[in-house]
Amino acid sequence: MSVALQTFDLCKSFGGITATDHVDFTLAKGARHALIGPNGAGKTTFVNLLTGVLRPSSGRVELKGEDITAVSREARVGRGLARTFQINQLFGTMTPVEMIALVTSERLGRGRQLLRALDRDAELVAETAEILARFRLDDIMDERIATLPYGKQRQIEIAAAFAAKPSVLLLDEPAAGVPEAERRELMAMVAGLPEDVSVLLIEHDMDLVFRFATRITVLVNGHVLAEGDPDEVARDPAVRAAYLGEHAHG
Amino acid sequence: MSEGSIEARVQRSLYAARRWHPAEIMFWLLAVAAFFLLPRQLLILNEIAILGLFAVSLDLILGYAGIVSLGHAAFFGFGAYAAGLFAKHASADPLAGLAVGMGAAGLLGLLTSPLILRGSDLTRLMVTLGVALILGELANSLGWLTGGADGLQGIMMGSVLGLFEFDIFGKVAYLYSLAVLFVLFVLARRIVGSPFGLSLRAIRDNPLRASASGVPLHWRLVAVYTLAAAYAGAAGALLAQTTQFVSLDVLAFHRSADLMLVLIIGGAGYLYGGLIGAVAFKLLQDVIASFTPQYWMFWIGLFLVLFVLGGRELIHGGIKAVVGRVARLGRRSPT
Incomplete structure (x- = not known):
């Protein structure tokens, strides 16, 4: 398995709160990988660490085997790491x-x-x-x-x-707030991305996740609770208790 | 629809932004026509051209890159003193002096640009204001160099290109300032339509997305701040050369504040705003001063309040309507 993006023992704390807790994460080349977790699990912090918006307290981020922990956000884009935002970040006055x-x-x-x-x-x-x-x-x-x-x-x-033209694309809740009818078209677009682009989908909507991803990582309280293919994750009792179960109640 | 036609449409769209609009050509023809039509107003026309260039400079950072400044006179004044001193002690050639004024102000812009990279609009307002105040006080206390409160006197300008002597009516002064304004304007117009210019608008619209699109924010801001400073320096140099005098007033706070007013009147972010604003501001100043010479700032203040509270859309809407009409005329005339 060729590796696109990897973190080693990645940690981030804000004051006394640990938002990212010793995360070892691997995104395979060409992956369709989803990162899920309840609200406040640290998904956004994790994405911000990957893209360089935040600097980790400790640990390392590697893109295609190169250490990019100290590389600026814009230079990471140049190296092939691009992202979308959960809340639209567009150039409003442009076409x-x-x-x-x-x-x-x-x-x-x-x-x-x-x-x-x-x-x-x-x-x-x-x-x-x-x-x-x-x-x-x-x-x-x-x-x-x-x-x-x-x-x-x-x-x-x-x-x-x-x-x-990223080699790794991070999609932060791409369909958030999109009406059901347009959602399909949007996700079809995501599914149609070239196979050599490794995609990490950060998502809340379980339907989308299970339709899209071939691999799922579950983040809870900043650490990785489980990882595997969709069936494994769905069956995992710890995941059900921590996330899916809680979701079902809500 | 085939791919090829989309490509053609993309090219057309990108071209549309830099195409010379008939209203623009009209504008510059009017500026030249003013020389012949208003022979007794050339001194004020010269001032308008200089203020216009100064406003284009502010528009480059405010309208395109989103950097607010309350101390843009720092660069104007620095350029004026540099050009004045150069003329007095080195060479009387106007174009060389212009280059020196631009270079000096650009260098000052480069050196002070780290101060405006971080922080909020409020921080930037205070930092730019502070730099201008420091410079104003320096010019005041370095009397041996700048002439202090008496101003820099004894500037004797040579002729432009060795051909055109400055005259007391301001004929050469206006044409010289207008020519410099036009050249620098066309250059600015080209720059804002370049990939670099597009990245400035990206930074202004959304810095977060700009950096996520690979735009190195800091370097771009340093570059445009330096460029704008050089432009302001050119405006200052023109004033020093065409009036053959530099006073402390070139660094005064009101000059920076007036400039903001000019750009607000004309509208930021399309370069012509500075020029239209300069015309409107000087005319307003002239009209008001003719019936109430002492209290004209009162009327300017009142105008500003009303303008910002509601008149702006009205006036800018009016300008757009006129421009649209000219465009239609332009389109009709060739047929």
Whole structure:
């Protein structure tokens, strides 16, 4: 098994609270992996440690075998680690064309060009068009993002992360708040991502998780409670007690 | 719909943002026409051009990168003193002096940029204000160099390109300032339409997503702050050269505050806002001062309050309508 992303004994505490507790986690290359856990289990903290928004108290993060613990967030994107956000983080005044062009231009290392016109850059134009087509954003590509319906914005959220051509893609509750009807289309898009992209899905919705993931990690109180394929996890008594059981009551 | 056509549409969309709009061409033609139509107003037109350039500078950091500043006069004043001193002690050539003013202010921008990288808007307001105050006090106390409260006197400017002597009516002054403004404006317009410019807008819109898209926030902010400082320095240099005098006033707080006002009147984030704001501000100042010379700040204050509370949409809506009409004319005329 080839490894895409790995953590070693990763810890993060805020004052007296341990949000991430000695986590050893492995994301295989090409994985469709889900990270689940009840509210406050430390999922978001974990993602923030992986992407460099937070620095760990101790432990190590490796991307494709290279230690990236001390690497800045933007440099991690350059190395192939992209993410979406649980709450939309978009460029509201831009159009989808501009937003995807921005991500593409940074990936192609164009960001330091002060005088080049965007539309004269054939590679930039071609790759921007490809992303817009893949995520079916071409019909709304000239609308201001802030004025688009929520479901479309969620799509742009994923498209923008994918435009960075990541080898590892972290999806933080991609379907959160999306109406049921659009949810299917959105998850079909996620399922249709190229196989060589390793995907870690952080999700609340068990339906989505069990439909999408071939491997599941359960996080409770900052530590890994269980890990395995969906059947194993579903059968695990500790998981049922800590999470699924509690979920069923709610 | 085929992939190829999407590509063509992407290209068209990206091109649309940098296409020269008929209203823009009209604007610059009017600026040139003003030279012929208002021969007795050239001194104030020169001031408008300089204020416009200064406002473009603030727009680069405020409108595009989202950096607020209450001390932008620091760079304006630094550029003015640098150009003034250069003319007095080194060379009377205007373009060399302009380059020196821009370089000096740009360097100051580069050196002070670490101060504005972190912190909230409030921190930035205070830090920029502080830098300008420090510089103002330095200029005041270094009387042997700057002339202190008497101002920097004895500047003798040479002719522009060795051809055009400055005159008392401001003919050469206005054309010189307008030419510099135009060149720097076109450059700024090009920069904001570049990949770099797009990344600035990304930072302004959402720094979190910008960094998650691979944009190195700090370096981009340092770059645009330095660039904007050089622009402000150019405006200061123009003032020093065309008036052949530099007073402490170039670093005064009111200059930074007025500038904010100019950009609020004209609107931030599309470069022309600074120019339109400069015209409106100077006209307002002129009109009000003609009937109440002592209390014009009172009226400006009242105008500001009303404008920000509700008039802004009204006026900007009006501008948009005019621009739209010009665009339709432009489209119709070739046929």
